[in-house]
Amino acid sequence: MAQRVGIVVGSIVAVGLLVLAWAAIRPGPLAFAGKGVALSDYSGQPTGVPADFQDTERLARGQYLTQAADCQACHTTEGGKPFAGGRPFDTQFGTMYSPNITPDQETGIGSWSDAEFLKAVHEGVGKGGLKLYPAFPYASYTYLTDDDVLAIKAYLFSLTPEKNVPPANALKFPFNQRWLMTFWAAMYNPNTRFKPVADHTPTWNRGAYLAEALGHCGECHTPRTPLQSLDNRRKFAGGMAEGWRAYNLSSDKESGIGTWSQDDLVSYLKTGHSMDRGSAFGPMAEAVHLSFAKLTPSDVSAIAEYVRSVPPVDTPDLPAPKSEPAPADPAQGVAMDQNTKGREFFAGVCSGCHGWTGANSLVSHSTLTGTRAVNDPTATNVALAVLRGSSALPPSGDIATMPAFGAAYSDADIAAVSNYVTARFGAKGSAITADDVRKLRETN
Ligand code: HEC
Ligand code: HEC
Numbered sequence: 001m002a003q004r005v006g007i008v009v010g011s012i013v014a015v016g017l018l019v020l021a022w023a024a025i026r027p028g029p030l031a032f033a034g035k036g037v038a039l040s041d042y043s044g045q046p047t048g049v050p051a052d053f054q055d056t057e058r059l060a061r062g063q064y065l066t067q068a069a070d071c072q073a074c075h076t077t078e079g080g081k082p083f084a085g086g087r088p089f090d091t092q093f094g095t096m097y098s099p100n101i102t103p104d105q106e107t108g109i110g111s112w113s114d115a116e117f118l119k120a121v122h123e124g125v126g127k128g129g130l131k132l133y134p135a136f137p138y139a140s141y142t143y144l145t146d147d148d149v150l151a152i153k154a155y156l157f158s159l160t161p162e163k164n165v166p167p168a169n170a171l172k173f174p175f176n177q178r179w180l181m182t183f184w185a186a187m188y189n190p191n192t193r194f195k196p197v198a199d200h201t202p203t204w205n206r207g208a209y210l211a212e213a214l215g216h217c218g219e220c221h222t223p224r225t226p227l228q229s230l231d232n233r234r235k236f237a238g239g240m241a242e243g244w245r246a247y248n249l250s251s252d253k254e255s256g257i258g259t260w261s262q263d264d265l266v267s268y269l270k271t272g273h274s275m276d277r278g279s280a281f282g283p284m285a286e287a288v289h290l291s292f293a294k295l296t297p298s299d300v301s302a303i304a305e306y307v308r309s310v311p312p313v314d315t316p317d318l319p320a321p322k323s324e325p326a327p328a329d330p331a332q333g334v335a336m337d338q339n340t341k342g343r344e345f346f347a348g349v350c351s352g353c354h355g356w357t358g359a360n361s362l363v364s365h366s367t368l369t370g371t372r373a374v375n376d377p378t379a380t381n382v383a384l385a386v387l388r389g390s391s392a393l394p395p396s397g398d399i400a401t402m403p404a405f406g407a408a409y410s411d412a413d414i415a416a417v418s419n420y421v422t423a424r425f426g427a428k429g430s431a432i433t434a435d436d437v438r439k440l441r442e443t444n
């Protein structure tokens with residue numbers, strides 16, 4: 001009897017230890033691809049600027065890398081001076097503000113040494129040992145080479161110093177205790193540099209460096225654990241970014257981008273649009289505008305090659321997008337007596353640009369059929385697109401952009417039209433409420 005109890009207790013302890021080990025071991029972003037080798041043992045050139053980047057000046061190199069890492073997006077407020085900080089980030093733990101990273105001596109980082117800057121970007125430890133929150137994506141930037149980080153510093157230090165003191169963070173206890181970040185970083189920041197995977201092509205490795213170390217796609221597109229570390233066991237299965245859903249980027253054919261061609265992805269990253277796949281809004285539009293659109297063709301192509309190699313992971317609530325257009329007759333498709341408010345709003349405000357079929361719409365690039373947003377049963381990004389419009393997209397010739405309707409219409413109107421759009425053009429439809437829209441309106 002005692003022996004049996006011993007076996008049972010022993011097995012429970014063993015299972016407990018296994019579970020703990022499983023939780024403690026965090027696969028890195030390239031774990032899916034096999035073992036990496038030291039950069040010095042690798043013959044290709046995945047780091048630095050690409051071969052088709054002509055300017056050999058150090059500052060031009062630094063600027064290219066700063067853009068590829070998109071430091072500007074987070075360190076600039078709407079309408080504010082680039083890199084002068086103050087952009088709010090709403091998290092479940094409270095609101096935090098990005099610091100000023102212009103070279104101002106008092107309010108920026110003008111007095112920082114190279115070693116201090118490296119420690120911040122690789123380890124999340126600021127000047128004087130200040131423990132930084134992972135809203136600063138140092139767990140991705142840690143993969144950057146010292147050389148590239150210092151080229152970024154050289155570029156930042158060539159900018160005009162701006163005096164600006166951003167508001168103090170308003171975080172709830174215990175998250176306002178910075179010292180706790182020591183434990184977070186110890187557990188979740190690998191603090192290792194990029195290791196190429198020799199079994200893959202040089203282009204793939206360049207793409208991996210761009211996507212993981214510089215462009216930090218996973219910071220938005222990989223789900224997080226309750227302690228906010230990236231869950232690379234479900235790599236690229238989708239995450240949240242400032243209230244928006246950053247959809248599944250894995251090669252899953254239903255909920256990911258497994259049916260996208262290389263050209264679809266290149267076009268989306270380079271211009272924010274892909275004819276059959278839709279357009280980037282919100283933080284993705286901003287990343288395209290400030291970062292991906294500025295990369296050389298070889299770099300955009302490398303990112304696409306790498307991203308397309310990520311194994312499929314399913315996001316349970318996302319169905320395969322519906323590919324057939326809706327009927328041209330407004331009376332067909334969604335029954336006339338269903339969501340009359342949404343249909344009337346769509347007829348009056350949206351159909352002029354989008355038409356009733358959703359495909360080959362009247363305004364170039366505004367196809368709704370087949371896009372992820374209208375096939376998302378939460379309608380989060382549809383409601384946000386209607387609230388805010390697409391102003392963050394880079395201007396592209398004669399293409400009309402989507403206006404913001406948030407100021408002119410109520411939460412109830414926007415909920416109604418969002419539910420109409422997902423029902424008419426999507427696979428499942430949605431039931432977003434006025435209260436959900438109100439919350440989205442307030443998110444930073
Ligand atoms: C996703 C948003 C985001 C991106 C992208 C980002 N940062 Fe930050 N950064 C932050 C936030 C938020 C903080 C403040 C963290 C804190 O208060 O603990 C921060 C802090 C810093 C600090 C510490 C400054 C200080 O005064 O303590 C430095 C230096 C810094 N970032 C540099 C960079 C550089 C260089 C890049 C590009 C390679 C970059 N950041 C990209 C959000 C970002
Ligand atoms: C700051 C957060 C953020 C970063 C960084 C980011 N994305 Fe996104 N991405 C988003 C959001 C949010 C969306 C949804 C946009 C929408 O619905 O219009 C999105 C959408 C996409 C889509 C369209 C997916 C679909 O099914 O329609 C692709 C493809 C994509 N991102 C690729 C990338 C790649 C590749 C990188 C890195 C090189 C990257 N993103 C980095 C936030 C981000």
Ligand code: HEC
Pocket residue numbers: 277278279280346349350351352353354363364365366367368371372373374381382385386390393399400401402403405417418421
């Ligand atoms: C002035 C023309 C115009 C009007 C009016 C307009 N849109 Fe758009 N819409 C666009 C364009 C153009 C795009 C593609 C993104 C861009 O380039 O701005 C777009 C994109 C979208 C998307 C994102 C699709 C994707 O790729 O993820 C949704 C959803 C959407 N519109 C819904 C609406 C709704 C609902 C209304 C009415 C409240 C509306 N639009 C009114 C022009 C318009």
